[in-house]
């Protein structure tokens with residue numbers, strides 16, 4: 001049978017160095033030709049006049065169907081999480097395989113593969129969370145898994161059952177260096193948080209708004225400084241996850257200016273929301289915006305946008321971590337929990353790209369459309385080894401393409417939600433852009449918000465440490 005062909009005509013296409021009007025010919029799963037006025041008798045022709053044609057989003061930080069240390073599973077399956085991802089213009093995601101003390105890392109990775117293989121609608125690779133760094137895990141299992149295409153590790157400096165000590169962090173950084181893997185870090189000072197939590201609860205400060213005070217910015221500053229030093233000592237590049245504050249950003253700016261080679265991301269919520277949202281009239285509503293690190297003040301968001309403009313921050317992810325707004329999720333400890341009893345995390349896979357692109361199209365930032373592609377698709381693909389297959393519109397790359405309608409007025413609402421959270425933290429945001437069609441490896445997976453993909457059609461992408469970073 002001849003390969004299936006698709007011709008996308010007259011769209012404004014994001015190439016690696018410029019935007020211009022071009023046609024794209026897709027043969028099978030791959031981009032075969034990009035030129036003006038391609039004439040080809042394709043099986044399907046899409047007229048993308050007045051539309052933006054961008055590479056599919058790569059959301060490199062999202063928690064899907066993940067088991068927490070307490071056993072509570074977040075409120076998504078791979079099906080619902082990647083459904084949200086696809087509707088929001090993403091064609092690849094990097095969720096987590098979460099290992100806890102006593103677990104075999106190999107078994108954990110196998111289990112998450114089974115879940116993803118059954119449910120995923122978009123392509124995926126995986127970060128391996130190591131929270132139980134035994135000698136067997138680090139010396140035997142980890143090198144084997146890295147060789148098999150799992151080149152990304154995640155570690156925590158806080159959370160009781162997740163954090164590991166400096167000795168283990170250094171061992172993992174050394175092992176990553178030896179075997180060629182990236183290490184991402186949740187960097188906050190654990191004792192500063194614990195100390196604040198105790199102080200607040202002792203003073204009967206229970207309201208969700210105190211979550212913000214319980215994670216002092218200084219905890220981010222301290223942990224960033226220490227993990228950057230550990231990265232320098234081991235000469236192992238790291239990714240600092242979810243930078244939330246102006247002061248945290250300064251630490252990164254200074255270290256990068258000194259020439260230290262590492263990466264840092266921020267997330268949609270730190271750029272576009274602020275801590276006032278935690279102080280709602282209906283007290284429990286504030287739970288919707290509890291995530292860690294917490295969303296902070298307007299001036300922090302302004303600083304983070306400038307960090308993206310100056311290339312100090314490398315990418316924007318969602319840190320999608322949904323807990324449903326009911327007794328199965330946010331209120332699993334009862335209807336009137338104190339801030340510490342509410343699971344940390346909010347949904348974002350569906351909202352990241354439209355919210356960020358809209359901000360740029362509205363000229364609220366100095367970033368360009370090409371910058372948008374860089375921070376939400378190309379750079380994450382490069383950092384985690386998905387590039388050049390993913391993260392660009394180029395001949396030979398996977399035909400992962402999103403056609404964006406930029407003349408669309410959308411009011412974001414709870415009724416749009418397809419992930420397991422049952423609420424939209426960006427409710428009442430107005431955006432002027434929305435994915436008209438989402439194409440994964442040449443196949444349309446979403447058209448006008450209708451899901452066209454079959455459950456389980458997303459594929460695992462084995463990765464190796466990237467040569468592009």
Ligand SMILES: [Zn+2]
Nearest residue numbers: 061063319321
């Ligand atoms: Zn996260």
